[in-house]
Amino acid sequence: MFTGLITATATIASATPLGGNSQHGKRITLRVAPDWLQGVQLGDSIAISGACMTVVELQPDGFAFDISAESLARTVGLDTVGALVNLEQSLSLSTKLGGHLVTGHVDGVGHVARFEPVGESWLLEVDAPRELGRFFAYKGSIVVNGVSLTVNQVDDLPQHCRVRINLIPHTLQHTNLHRLQAGAAVNLEVDLIARYVERMLNADRSQPHV
Numbered sequence: 001m002f003t004g005l006i007t008a009t010a011t012i013a014s015a016t017p018l019g020g021n022s023q024h025g026k027r028i029t030l031r032v033a034p035d036w037l038q039g040v041q042l043g044d045s046i047a048i049s050g051a052c053m054t055v056v057e058l059q060p061d062g063f064a065f066d067i068s069a070e071s072l073a074r075t076v077g078l079d080t081v082g083a084l085v086n087l088e089q090s091l092s093l094s095t096k097l098g099g100h101l102v103t104g105h106v107d108g109v110g111h112v113a114r115f116e117p118v119g120e121s122w123l124l125e126v127d128a129p130r131e132l133g134r135f136f137a138y139k140g141s142i143v144v145n146g147v148s149l150t151v152n153q154v155d156d157l158p159q160h161c162r163v164r165i166n167l168i169p170h171t172l173q174h175t176n177l178h179r180l181q182a183g184a185a186v187n188l189e190v191d192l193i194a195r196y197v198e199r200m201l202n203a204d205r206s207q208p209h210v
Helices: 069-074 130-135 169-174 192-206
Strands: 008-017 026-031 045-048 051-059 062-067 084-089 108-118 121-129 141-144 147-156 160-167 185-189
Touching (some): 045 062, 108 160
Antiparallel strands (some): 045 051, 108 185, 141 147, 141 185
């Protein structure tokens, strides 16, 4: 589990195929500040731009993780050499829950519709897959590239759901969101509580009444 509060960014140094065809995944090596790695061990879970991955190799200035072909097909930005990714180590029972409960399981890929300054902050509008729209609510939570954010507006459109978010300067300075531009793809995770509520409501409707 994670909180959606980014503690570092890292650069993708290499992406090595684990096999000879599209059914194989890749081993990704990241470069990160050595002090951030203190306490990190083999087998630890780390959220990388919103996707939970397992540390399989440790280096003095970075670490590596293996990502399957399935995960590559359902996420963006995790195997592009030179790309900047957001990092968060998994939470412990003593961790402050400053964001919200995040699983690190990407639910879909969205696309930036608008990203522009408004006063001292930035307005971000993301077009999410239409099927995810039922999980978003005004003042609810959303994860974009691993970052816990607050939804300011939701518009259900014919082809997609548009979510409006306000980004403060601190968030832009400490994550890779400052590199966004219109048309960019982003990893999205819906709110964990909304996921369970939706499941319970659907299960109730599907059960015969006695």
